[in-house]
Each structure stands twice: as structure tokens, then as C-alpha cells.
Amino acid sequence: MRVVKKKVLVDVCGPVDLSGDEGWVAFDAPALVGASLRFVSGEPDGNRYRVRYYRDAEQQLRARIWFGPETEGPPGHSHGGAMAAVLDEVLGLAAWAAGHRVVVGNLNISFRNLLPLEEVVTVESTVISAAGRKVMVHGRICLGETVFAEAECLCITLPGK
Numbered sequence: 001m002r003v004v005k006k007k008v009l010v011d012v013c014g015p016v017d018l019s020g021d022e023g024w025v026a027f028d029a030p031a032l033v034g035a036s037l038r039f040v041s042g043e044p045d046g047n048r049y050r051v052r053y054y055r056d057a058e059q060q061l062r063a064r065i066w067f068g069p070e071t072e073g074p075p076g077h078s079h080g081g082a083m084a085a086v087l088d089e090v091l092g093l094a095a096w097a098a099g100h101r102v103v104v105g106n107l108n109i110s111f112r113n114l115l116p117l118e119e120v121v122t123v124e125s126t127v128i129s130a131a132g133r134k135v136m137v138h139g140r141i142c143l144g145e146t147v148f149a150e151a152e153c154l155c156i157t158l159p160g161k
């Protein structure tokens, strides 16, 4: 029964264009951090999220991401926790991409607009500072001028190699 339901959803959703902007270069997240990031990035043809990572011309991490029907919270729109999971992954990964071996210690999110399901949006990230074990990364989920969520993320470097 579950298999049939999933197949129908796949047919309904169809392919999604996750191509990047001009000048963006594809970024291989598993090559850097391993294959553990399955919750957000693990099902590239599924109905939860579909994600592709890039670096922009300034080397900052970017993600093109589709929020599928399985991320629903308010009817027809993404769950806030679904957006939080994406920001946790992308902003933590941004610190790794900048050379810091971290986990996320604190993630402060403001939800600014309801995010419609099955929309392809962009996650922007900027590494703001690195001092001692603390790496601050800011980011937002947006589409054009519309900001759906913005976040400040304190990453803490892991001890040891």
C-alpha cells in the first residue's frame, strides 16, 4: 500500500529544475562531510526535499531546493520545522565548506513569509566570522525579493581532527 502511494506522488510531482545561477559551480557535499546528511539531501527524486548545492562566485554555499508535499505544515505550505532542518543543514555545511569542522550549536530563525509547497527556492549563506571555536553563519531561504525565513547560526568546531 505504501509503495503505491509513493509512486502516485512521484508521478504527481514530476521532475524539478534545480539548476543554479550563472557562475555557480556544483558543490559535492558528500565528498566533504560523508553521506550522513540524508534527512534533507538523501532523496533527490523523493517528495520531501530535492536539493542541489553550489558555490557562488564569492565561494559562498548556495542551495537550490524544492520543498515537496511531505514538508507540509500549514495547508499548502512548508512546515516551519522543515525550513529549520534545511537551514540547519545548509548553514552548518557552509561552515564546513569554509574549512571548519563543526556542529550547529545555536540556530535562530525568523519565519517571514509562508513558503508554498512545490516551489524551487534558494538558500543563501554567508560565513560572517570565525573566532576560537565559534563560527557564525547567516542565511536565508528566498525566491527573488521574497524572504521566507532568515537565520543566524552559531557553529562550534569539534575538538580533535
Ligand SMILES: CCCCCCCCCCCC(=O)SCCNC(=O)CCNC(=O)[C@H](O)C(C)(C)COP(=O)(O)OP(=O)(O)OC[C@H]1O[C@@H](n2cnc3c(N)ncnc32)[C@H](O)[C@@H]1OP(=O)(O)O
Pocket: 033, 034, 036, 088, 089, 090, 091, 092, 093, 096, 102, 103, 104, 105, 106, 132, 133, 134, 154, 156, 158, 159
Ligand atoms: C563529525 C562529522 C559530521 C559531518 C556532518 C556535518 C554536517 C553539518 C550540517 C549539519 C548540522 C547539524 O545538524 S549538527 C546537529 C545539531 N547539533 C547538535 O546536535 C549539537 C549538540 N551540541 C553539542 O554537541 C555540544 O553542545 C557542542 C559540540 C555544540 C559544544 O559542546 P562542547 O564541545 O562541550 O563545547 P562547550 O564548551 O559547551 O562550548 C564551546 C564554546 O561554544 C559556546 N557555545 C556552545 N554551545 C552554544 C550555544 N548553543 N549557544 C551559544 N554558545 C554556545 C560555549 O559557551 C563556549 O564558549 P566559550 O566559553 O569558549 O566562549
